[in-house]
Amino acid sequence: MSNPCMRCHTVLDEGDLRCAVCALPVPVIEHKHYRTVYPEVLRCTECAAAITFVPAARAPCCAFCGATMAIEQPHDPIERAERRVPFGVSRTTAEAVLRGWFATRGWFVPRALRTEAVTESLAPIYWSAWFVTAQATVAWAADSDHDARRSAWAPHSGETTLRFDSLCIPASRGLTHDECAYLAPSYDLSQQLPIGDELPEDGVVEAFEAQRSAARAAIQAALDAQAAARVRSHIPGTRIRNLHVASMLESQLTDRLALPAWIVTYRYRDRRYRAIVHGQRPDVVVGKTPLDVWQVLAALAVVAVVLAVLVLLSTGA
Amino acid sequence: MSAPAQLACGQCGAALAFVGVRTATCPYCGSSSFLPRTPADERPDPRFAVAFASDAKVARQEVMRWLGARRLFTDRTLRTAQVEDLRGVYVPAYLYSAVARTTYTVQIGERYTETVDVPIGSRPGTEPSDVMPLPWPGKRRRKPKPGPATEQRVVTRTEYRALRGRHFTYVTDVLVSASGGLARHELARLQPYDYRQLRRFSPALVAGFVQEDYSLAASAVEQASRAAAAEQVASKLRRFLPGDSYSDLEIRTQTQWESLDPVLVPVWILGVRYRADRPPLRVLVNGQTNVVVGRPPLVWWKVLVALGLVAGLALLTWRVLS
Structure with missing residues (x-):
């Protein structure tokens, strides 16, 4: 980790040329830990001669002496988790809580699900997420029904300061955004273990599958969306439209964490479903369950009958 | 690596440096008249560079496609024109960034x-x-x-x-030309560049290409940079406003923490010969995204005929409606 950006105090990552938030160039400082040597530019290894760049060739040769050359790649590494939150739920517990979870799924779930569902796989996985801490000065503008005159809408504007404390931004491709949002608040982030070169044996660590530049765009978009959601409480009126926010982030610190979860695949009457058991809290389960079509139709029929009776009564009155 | 030859074009004045390149003509104007040039103290050294991402063959193909698409009012010979000269040039520019705090007043239409x-x-x-x-x-x-x-x-x-109200933003990636051969509006049309591919400058990076030296000091482009930044802020602010429409927008932007960094951007410059009696048409290609920019010559009689047709149709429609 290097010195923070002088303009917005965002913590810079190793290899950054400019701040990811405000684009202020990073001064060239000889750090001891900046020992990583990235490939130099497209150049002949024999004579260092002038070369015409041929990207299609991929491994080009020098036009003068025919020797191989090295191509410099911009330093835009794939993101990877730096720390992990350990598992606190065992395999046996995960399998057991799934049966209990079926019972809590409501009326429309088939009653036979608890007995007939067959667990096909139960896999421990560490899913990836960014945890962002930042401060933002946010200006907002929106229409609301407060102080409306002839039109139903009136414009309003304002500004506020927001703080994002360990805001979880999912980077998982395997889990949906809703699943991640359901699981994330229940993790105890005080228990963190470093991930070194050797990956943990108790679960597969999901790759971020995003390069640093793409990751930053995703984080920025998530922070903007979060800022827009949070300034809603500052806007007068009950109805809001055309809400726009302009946020200026400061002191951004991004942690890349791997979070534990049990991925359960089960089969019920020739169809496959997936559920996720929280890796630390066995009472937190999210996933899909089958619907009992007859029970749904019966409920609809009851609603229809009730409505019909009400209509008849009101017509008669 | 040998020191670059410091030359200035005798016709357009572009300050050029050649590292490992044998060239006989200026890439901007085609002139073969060069004057020796001593490096000026106030001209900065590039700090960053965006590397070429496409080769000359791709640039040539893009230009041929672009020429083929110019049909209606342009010279028909453009379709069969030949690319006469093609050069990859690292064009000097400044990358401006700042903190912008804006106060605005506006009439919002609901x-x-x-x-x-x-x-x-x-x-x-x-x-x-x-x-x-x-x-x-x-x-x-x-x-x-x-x-x-x-x-x-x-x-x-x-x-x-x-x-x-107020609006806050970081102004980033405002690119302003510091070239003697490439006008600001031409570079503006070639944008955007993907600055995620930015690299720290080293002479080896530009080897094999013509590198133009800075013709303008940072102080000379400050005003232009601020104007471009103000336009970027205004553009963001127009999208920021609520309501169905707006009028009387007044903006006061205060910039702080300004940074103006010398950067080289890749441009393919091509000379296209379409008639023997006319000078070659200069076409520019973004060396990273292959965006083609040029001003194809118009055939004025075609434009006049089209205008006459439109006027005739408008007159006819008006007569029928009235």
Whole structure:
């Protein structure tokens, strides 16, 4: 980790040329830990001669002496988790809580699900997420029904300061955004273990599958969306439209964490479903369950009958 | 690596440095007249560079496709024109960034609908104005005079409300040309560049390409950079405003923490010979995204014929409607 950006105090990552938030160039400082040597530019290894760049060739040769050359790649590494939150739920517990979870799924779930569902796989996985801490000065503008005159809408504007404390931004491709949002608040982030070169044996660590530049765009978009959601409480009126926010982030610190979860695949009457058991809290389960079509139709029929009776009564009155 | 040859074009004045390149002509104007040049103290060294991502063959193909697409008002010979000269040039520019705090005042238009009485058969759009004068307090509104039979019509009107507020943003990636051979508006049309591919400058990076030296010091482009930044802020602010429309937008932007960094950007410069009696057409290609920029010569008689046709059609339509 290097010195923070002088303009917005965002913590810079190793290899950054400019701040990811405000684009202020990073001064060239000889750090001891900046020992990583990235490939130099497209150049002949024999004579260092002038070369015409041929990207299609991929491994080009020098036009003068025919020797191989090295191509410099911009330093835009794939993101990877730096720390992990350990598992606190065992395999046996995960399998057991799934049966209990079926019972809590409501009326429309088939009653036979608890007995007939067959667990096909139960896999421990560490899913990836960014945890962002930042401060933002946010200006907002929106229409609301407060102080409306002839039109139903009136414009309003304002500004506020927001703080994002360990805001979880999912980077998982395997889990949906809703699943991640359901699981994330229940993790105890005080228990963190470093991930070194050797990956943990108790679960597969999901790759971020995003390069640093793409990751930053995703984080920025998530922070903007979060800022827009949070300034809603500052806007007068009950109805809001055309809400726009302009946020200026400061002191951004991004942690890349791997979070534990049990991925359960089960089969019920020739169809496959997936559920996720929280890796630390066995009472937190999210996933899909089958619907009992007859029970749904019966409920609809009851609603229809009730409505019909009400209509008849009101017509008669 | 040998020191670059410091030369200035005798015709257009572009300051050029050649590292490992054998060249006989200026990439901008094709002139073969070069003058020796001593490096100026106030001219900065590049700090960053965006590397070429496409090769000359791709650039040539893009230009040929671009020429083929110019048909309606351009010279037909462009379709069969030949690329005469093609050079990859690292063009000097400055990358500006700053913190922008803006205060704005604006009239926000909010639409609403109203039912009004209009004479039967009146044309849409001839309804009474949406600015209805209100009577003085204590005075009674005059009764309307009996007129022709009316009908009710729903019209959409706009109510303007004053709004004042602030806007905060980081202005980033404002690129301003510091080239003697490439005008600011030409570089503006070649943008955007993907600055995620930015690299720290080293002479080896530009080896094999012509590198133009800085013709303008940072102080000379400060005003232009701020103007471009103000335009970027204004563009963001226009999208930021609520309502259905707006008018009388007044913006006051204060910039802080300004940074102006010398950067080289890749441009393919091509000379296209389409007629023997005309000078070659200069075409520019973004060396990273292959965006083609040029001003193909117009054939004026074609433009005049088209204008005449449009005027004739408009006249005919007006006569029929009236």
